[in-house]
Amino acid sequence: MTLRAALFFLVTHALVIALLGPDDPVGSFLLLMAAPVLAALACLRRARDSQAACQWRMLAFAVSLFSIALSAVLYRSIAAAGPTQMILSSLVLYVFYRIPLTYVAASPGGDNRYVRAVDLTIIALLWLLYYVHTRSLAHLSTALWIEGLATMSTVQNSLVFCFALIRFLAEDNADRRDFFRALALYALGYFLLALYINTWQPQVPDGGWADLLISALFVLLAVMAGSSRRRPTVPVSRALRRVVDAGVPLMLPLLLVMVALLVADAHPTLASVGFVGAMLGYALRSVLTQVEIQRQRDELETLARRDPLTGLGNRRSFDESLGRAHRRARRQNLGLAVLMIDIDHFKRLNDTYGHPEGDRRLRAVATILDHGLQRGDDLLARYGGEEFIAALASSEAAQAAQLGERLRAAVEAARLPAADGHVTISVGVAWQ
Numbered sequence: 206m207t208l209r210a211a212l213f214f215l216v217t218h219a220l221v222i223a224l225l226g227p228d229d230p231v232g233s234f235l236l237l238m239a240a241p242v243l244a245a246l247a248c249l250r251r252a253r254d255s256q257a258a259c260q261w262r263m264l265a266f267a268v269s270l271f272s273i274a275l276s277a278v279l280y281r282s283i284a285a286a287g288p289t290q291m292i293l294s295s296l297v298l299y300v301f302y303r304i305p306l307t308y309v310a311a312s313p314g315g316d317n318r319y320v321r322a323v324d325l326t327i328i329a330l331l332w333l334l335y336y337v338h339t340r341s342l343a344h345l346s347t348a349l350w351i352e353g354l355a356t357m358s359t360v361q362n363s364l365v366f367c368f369a370l371i372r373f374l375a376e377d378n379a380d381r382r383d384f385f386r387a388l389a390l391y392a393l394g395y396f397l398l399a400l401y402i403n404t405w406q407p408q409v410p411d412g413g414w415a416d417l418l419i420s421a422l423f424v425l426l427a428v429m430a431g432s433s434r435r436r437p438t439v440p441v442s443r444a445l446r447r448v449v450d451a452g453v454p455l456m457l458p459l460l461l462v463m464v465a466l467l468v469a470d471a472h473p474t475l476a477s478v479g480f481v482g483a484m485l486g487y488a489l490r491s492v493l494t495q496v497e498i499q500r501q502r503d504e505l506e507t508l509a510r511r512d513p514l515t516g517l518g519n520r521r522s523f524d525e526s527l528g529r530a531h532r533r534a535r536r537q538n539l540g541l542a543v544l545m546i547d548i549d550h551f552k553r554l555n556d557t558y559g560h561p562e563g564d565r566r567l568r569a570v571a572t573i574l575d576h577g578l579q580r581g582d583d584l585l586a587r588y589g590g591e592e593f594i595a596a597l598a599s600s601e602a603a604q605a606a607q608l609g610e611r612l613r614a615a616v617e618a619a620r621l622p623a624a625d626g627h628v629t630i631s632v633g634v635a636w637q
Contacts, residue, residue: 207431211424214240218420222413233416234275240423241272247430256380260309261430264388267305268423274302303361304332310368310388311456317497323490327457330482334464337475358399360463366392368456375449377441387429394422454490458483512587514564515571520594523586527596530584534598542605544595545633546574546612550624551591557624566628567591569621577612602636609634 214236221232248265252258312324369392373385398418465479510522518526534541548554548570555563567587574593578585584596595612599605609632621628 208428211428214243214424215417215421218417222417233413237416237420238272238275240420240427241268241275244423244427244430245269245272247427251430255384256378257384260381260384260388263305263309264384264426264430267302267309268426270302270305271423301332301335303335303358303365304328306365306388306392307331307361307368307457307460310365310372310385310392311453311460317493320490320493320497323486323493324457327461327482327486330479330486331457331461331464334461334468334472334475334479337472338468358403359396360467361460362392362396362399364456364460364463366396371449372453375441375446377446387426390429391422391426394425398422454487454494458487461486515568515587517571517575517593518584518586520586520588523584523588523594523596526584530582530596530598533582537598539598539600540602540636542597542599542602542608542634542636544597544605544609544612545588545635546593546595546609547631547633548591549629549631553624554628558622566621566623569619570616570628570630573615573619574612577608577615599636602634605634605636 218233218236218240221236225232245265245268248261248268252261252265255261308324308328312321312328366389369385369389373382373389376382376385401418402415461479461483465476465483468479469476510518510525512519531541548566551563551566554566571587571593574595575585578595578597580597582598584594586594588594597605597608599608613630613632616628616630619628623629
């Protein structure tokens with residue numbers, strides 16, 4: 206949404222309020238319902254070319270729910286329904302509207318579906334507490350249920366803002382940083398606006414100037430989502446990034462605990478469920494996260510010792526294993542043979558066929574050499590460039606030399622095309 210379109214929308218809304226006012230709030234409400242829809246469309250459009258596409262879509266879903274909640278209020282106004290009907294319809298929708306906002310601000314996301322399932326379970330418990338708390342206020346007087354809902358709203362809105370701000374400060378990806386900037390500004394505006402309306406104007410009639418303030422907030426979100434300006438990546442302190450990454454999993458359980466505290470007096474059993482759910486959710490999430498970290502660590506450990514092109518061990522892996530191979534050979538009263546293997550004229554092969562074809566020759570030679578060393582304790586690694594190295598227990602130098610000759614003959618027999626005929630190797634043997 207452009208700034209010019211935003212100003213036109215707000216001026217139109219202001220004129221409708223000035224001309225009709227609370228006496229005929231339908232016109233103001235229709236524009237107020239249109240503002241979240243415009244914001245949702247802007248968020249969906251932004252999601253098309255953003256690395257934070259999932260977050261923008263979730264935000265679009267949340268503000269769409271706000272528009273549906275406003276339609277329930279409009280129906281209540283036209284049908285002259287009482288406060289109880291309003292709580293059971295529009296206010297429940299207002300409560301549900303904050304759930305996606307909370308999830309997108311507090312959940313770290315990621316590709317682990319089990320972690321996401323735990324986060325969604327905590328969110329479901331949050332919604333249950335909000336819903337039961339809202340229903341429990343239906344039988345109270347208007348002043349009391351406004352006060353109760355205002356307290357819950359203030360807690361949730363302030364925490365959503367804090368979570369979004371923390372994520373913004375620690376985010377180093379430009380697209381996600383833009384998203385959390387927009388979410389933090391929107392959450393701050395919503396917190397201040399809700400605090401103003403609930404504290405100073407709780408009985409304000411529909412169709413008044415407060416409608417324009419709410420409309421302006423969603424128009425601001427639409428402008429931020431529709432902005433074509435892309436800010437450069439900002440360097441973020443690694444220490445801050447690590448602290449936030451470690452603390453983000455605490456956000457949802459912390460919110461659940463705080464909400465459980467708010468409903469503890471009226472619903473002690475439900476509050477206990479919230480406390481237990483927060484503890485178990487955080488514990489289970491920690492276990493799943495540790496399992497994922499260990500899996501990634503094992504993968505990195507494997508990659509650190511594997512040559513990615515040939516799949517053989519690399520020089521580091523060979524150097525670390527050579528001492529153990531030597532001691533094992535000594536226990537078997539054998540010597541240790543080391544074979545240095547070099548592909549002949551490999552530079553000429555690369556210059557003639559190109560590096561991709563040279564890589565294929567390297568992989569083919571590695572496969573032939575690997576098949577030639579059939580004992581499980583024989584070592585074979587890519588030592589660097591076109592060089593390979595092998596180490597194996599051998600009773601005498603002549604036996605090692607014979608193995609080297611078999612490897613050389615196997616590569617020659619494969620007749621792999623090269624610049625001057627076929628690929629050949631040279632093998633040097635050392636025995637101790």
